Amino acid sequence: MPIIRDDRFEAGDWLKQFDLSSRHAFFDERVVDFLHELSRRLMKDNDARHYPDLVTFAYFCRKANLRTLSQQYRDAEYRSGWGTVAHIAPSNIPVNFAFSLVFGMLSGNSNIVRMPSKAFPQNDIFLRAFDGVAESETFRSIAVGNVFIQTARGSAKLKEIVAAVDGLTVWGGDATVAEFRSLPKKPRSVELYFPDRTSSAVIDASAYSALETEQKTKLARDFFNDTYLVDQNACSSPSQIFWLGEPAAIAKAKVDFWHHLDEELHRQDFRLDTVARLDKFLDLMNAIRTTGGTLALNRYSPDIWCIGQSLPKETRLRFGQFAEIDVQAPSDIAAFLRPQEQTLTYFGLQPQALFLALQSGSANHAIDRIVPIGKALDINPFWDGKDILSLLSRRVEIVEGRENAAISATALASFQN
DSSP states (O other), rough: OOOEEEEHHHTTGGGGGOOSSSSOOTTTTHOOOOOOOHHHHHOOOOTTGGGGHHHHHHTTTTHHHEEEEEETTTGGGGEESEEEEEEETTOOOOOOHHHHHHHHHHHHEEEEEEEEEOOOHHHHHHHHHHHHTTTTGGHHHHTEEEEEEETTTOOHHHHHHHHSSEEEEEESSSSHHHHHHHHOTTTTTEEEEEEEEEEEEEEHHHHHTSOOOHHHHHHHHHHHHHHHGGTTTTTEEEEEEESOHHHHHHHHHHHHHHHHHHHHHHHTOOOOOOOOOHHHHHHHHHHHHHTOOOOEEEETTTTTESSSSOOOTTTTOOOEEEEEEEEGGGGGGGGOOOOEEEEEEEEEEOOOHHHHHTTTTTTTTTTTTEEETTTTTTTOOOEEEEEEHHHHHEOOOOOOOOOHHHHHHHHHHHHHO
């Protein structure tokens, strides 16, 4: 299934190839079978194995996982899609568009997905697998009910589509969200917005120091996947690191942790391009400007820069820059959480205890997710505090009146006799 790009998209002739009307039930068997086959193809693809985010997506689409997920919706038989949903994916995050598509499919909708403007190898791998499964006549309704597009910013045709579809899901920065909020839409159009967010990580220094070398290497790889894999552009990638423990233990753990991360960067052959290096310096200069003074900067390696203080909420850190904050108790973290905080990844702590500790602070409303380090990018249908599958589907309410209930009881008694 080729991507409908710029000029052809604007012409609109591609619409004739598709039947963009809802035709599947909530967690429809055919959709589940399609996604399971897509998962199987991706897990057998040697190229896909090089991309942890793509592997995570493939595991999510396994039939066993989807069956477990469906059991959380006891009213599934009364749910159906709204019709056609347009999905606006972030330009700088791979695979996010694929999760958004799957959420639209599982909730019973047809989908128009705007792909990222930046090229990512894993997206090409995904499309190759998707096309391979969609070629089967069994899945023809899925092939003609889902389309991938790429458009220029400010596309007139895209604005027409937004005005015509039954639902809109926007993943992007605050400016992108504001742009799409302002566009005309159907009166009953369902709108989901996922704007700019920030995230943090917390590491118990003593628990870290107790690890074997192999375990420290794995934790460094997990942290790499949360951060450097997407240049910290994901809203769930931590830019703020909390170190928990006594000062001496923290100082020792920091040096060891960043050393193992630097080794991981070399294993991954990590390199920033020229533009990213310039943006990294600009982010640092902006951090200095927002604080109105100097920063305590530790350069653990050319690609690991740590600022030894908290920063104003509007400060953006990317490309291997982190603010480090030492705390003595989990409850101390709450005071440093930013209003737009989304995810807190952790190591060496119990998540439930961490959740309870954060409730004692004034920022207990800020966190949407508490997940282990290495799971920051694992998208699921519960995101930013929203149940996406519920919101992208409509539920039919059936209320039985007293008279009908009495008739039903009489009929049941007769049947039993």
